[in-house]
Amino acid sequence: MIGLNTLKKGDRAIIKDILIDQVPLALMEMGCLPGNELLILGLASKKGPIYLKVDQSHISIDIITASKVLVELK
Amino acid sequence: MVKTITVALIGNPNTGKSSVFNSLTGLKQKVANYPGVTVEKKTGSFNINRTTDVQLIDLPGSYGLNTKSLDQSIVFDLLLNKNNKDFPDLVVIISDVENLKRNLLLFTQIKDLEIPSILAINMSDQLKLKGIEIDIKKLEQKLDTKIVLISAKKNEGFEELKNVITNYRNLSNKSIFNIREIDHEYFTNLNQTFPEQSLYKLWLLINQDINFSKIQRNTIETTGNFKTQTESYLKKLQQKETIKRYQWINNLLKETYSKDIAKVHGIRNKLDRILLHKFWGYAVFFSILLLIFQIIFDWSSIPMDFIDSTFVSISQSVKSGFPPGVFTNLISEGVLPGIAGVLIFIPQIALLFLFISILEQTGYMSRVVFLMDKTLKRFGLSGKSLIPLVSGVACAIPAVMSTRSIENWKERLITILVVPFMTCSARLPVYLILISIVIPNDKIFGIGYQSLTLLGLYILGFLMAILSSSILQLFIKSDNRSYLVLEMPDYRLPLTKNVLLNIWTKTKSFIVEAGKIIFAISILLWIFASTGPGDNFRNANQIVENQYSEINISEEDLELEVNAFRLENSYIGLLGKSIEPVISPLGYDWKIGIALITSFAAREVFVGTLSTIYSVGSENQDTIKTRMREEVKPDGSPIFNFASGLSLMIFYAFAMQCMSTLAIVKKETNSWKWPIIQLIFMTILAYFASLITYQILI
DSSP states (O other): OEEGGGOOTTOEEEEEEEOGGGSOHHHHHTTOOTTOEEEEEEESSTTSOEEEEETTEEEEEOHHHHHTEEEEEO | OOEEEEEEEEEOTTSSHHHHHHHHHOOOOOOOSSTTSOOSOEEEEEEEETTEEEEEEEOOOOSOTTOOSHHHHHHHHHHHOTTSTTOOSEEEEEEESTTHHHHHHHHHHHHTTTOOEEEEEEOGGGTTTTTEEEOHHHHHHHHTSEEEEOBTTTTBSHHHHHHHHHTGGGSOOOOOSOGGGTOHHHHHHHHHHOTTSOHHHHHHHHHOOSOTTHHHHHHHHHOTTSOOOOHHHHHHHHHHHHHHHHHHHHHHHHHHEEEOGGGOOOHHHHHHHHHTOTTHHHHHHHHHHHHHHHHHHHHHHHHHHHHHHHHHHHHHHHHHHSOSSHHHHIIIIIIHHHHHHHHTTHHHHHHHHHHHHHHHHHTHHHHHHHHHHHHHHHTTOOGGGHHHHHHTTTOHHHHHHGGGGOOOHHHHHHHHHHGGGSOOTTHHHHHHHHHHHHSOOOEETTEEHHHHHHHHHHHHHHHHHHHHHHHHHHHSOOOOOOOOEEEOOOOOOOOHHHHHHHHHHHHHHIIIIIHHHHHHHHHHHHHHHHOOSHHHHHTHHHHHHHHTTTSOOOHHHHHHHHHHHHHHTSHHHHHHHHTHHHHGGGTOOHHHHHHHHHTTSBTTHHHHHHHHHHHTTOSSOOOHHHHHHHOBOTTSSBSSOHHHHHHHHHHHHHSOOBHHHHHHHHHHHTSSHHHHHHHHHHHHHHHHHHHHHHHHHO
16 A cells, blocks of 8 residues: 555556545545545646546645555556 | 525535526625635525515535534534524535536435435536436435426526425425444444434534534533543544445445446546646746736726726816805815725726636636645645635735635634735725836837836735745644645636626625725815814915015915915824824825825725825816826925835835724634734835835935
């Protein structure tokens, strides 16, 4: 398992675990939940936010929040 | 008898909820793609037939009921508190055709509150285009509700929606999701402690750390036989709730919802590739900003000059047509310039909100947040601070209010404190008039020096906001880490109706809110400029005549001298004179001093004040600009030269010359501490920055 923050543009991954104490619940309400597949659409810049598609939602999340989402590359 | 049905409108951000609200009520409401713009509770009303009125409440955009935020407290208080006077008879949940799944999460939660609920699926005109098919009958049956397909864009489906609203008593108010599934032991325990209460409502109450209803919370916490769980444990349960609900929804949608992937259009990808590009993304953003300012400058000058000259000619005809006296003077020198001083802002405010609403509604604003988040974080702000900062370009008051969408208190406070540095529309008239007097009307590479100066002032304001926030972040402590979790909505064409309604609302609120202050101050000014203490004011004629008794002077010139002398000795003249020693190193005289004092109420009063001061006793009713240009120092050189003009612009760029902003900061930070710090800091900064500017340039 690796942090979502380490992914590159175009990577597909499955969410394995989320450190829920350290992320806002809105992330999960938008469909970012264990078992769902995500696709990295873009990175703003080095250490900038990550733009991704997960479970039909298009969202951008900051890099620290992203590091609390553990994924497995597909 | 007319009965009133109270309806709450709720839905995810970006579902077009505000457009639906506009279509139903025709009332003013803003549509935006940035989550959290609809922070305030907006209400409107419409009547379905002669006996049925509907009171419609537009709740803030929300992804679910578990989110903890300030916005959410509004939703909670309304939906959980039956004693709330706005407690709805039914809730209409707005979804869009594409994000039905995510919206159903919210729907199932609302449904479990046991309030009659309708699901309205908006943007139904796009069903075919997006290759989406929905089995409405089956979905209705499984969700135990009524579903209405609507399109705010095409104005379709609203009759049916109204029909369902009228017959809301036929709707079911049963919950559909069994909350015990999340954790049998925990919820059984909860149920045993409070057998009378609805389990889901209890669960929501436990999770909220907002104090909308202290009594109910206290009951739960002080009941000995109910074990309070740690926050971490509760959050795990909330995640589990979300997962379980999504599982339930997924199963449901498998049977009722299908999407033809082949029909997915690539507009998002194509546009994102440019607009989020590491170089072109920023280039486009800054070009858009430059374009907006150039257009505001170019387009607003014609209607502004028109308003100005129209009021001048009205004043003139009043003066010549009415019998001379105090009343005529009050109208022509006090009231009419006062009204002109309010109306003259309308072109700029309208244009600015035209652009802001287009940027928001197209979905571009979220892209800007994405691009700017990292940069702004470095200065102690959040990507979400960009919306308040950009809104601050219009007016600091709505901008300060819009910081509510920033969850992190430290970032929110810093944003509130620095927003007033952004060049608000009230500064624009001050800038425009000074620029047109002191900056040459020449061009370089096709861009005018005047508009470059204006752009420079906007950039200066922004840089000062950024600089101050990086200083502030060192002093304001916070334990909470800040998040950015932001939906990137589809690109959409803005709806003309929404843009126009938005412009109308903003302009109207300016005229009503700021306008009355400006108007009142204009009248007061006229009174204080037309009266004065002591013999100097009363015997102005005598004194000046004596002074000139041995010099040959024409009747007209003598009268001008008398009027100037009288103004100098009026209440306002004495006030301005008393601060002259402090402001003369900045290049200002006592007349500008008066304008500085009066414009503390609101910056835009500056121009109106000068206009009133210069028109007192002046026979030829020139435009404000001409009058300012003709003002000279005792040595004959113009008062408004390059150095004093720039010094004034710098003063207005940095000074907290706005009582209304201070009031709103007090309200939003819930203490006088922050507005007072803000006022002192900004005034001192403005004074010294202007001092340096003037002393270097002179």
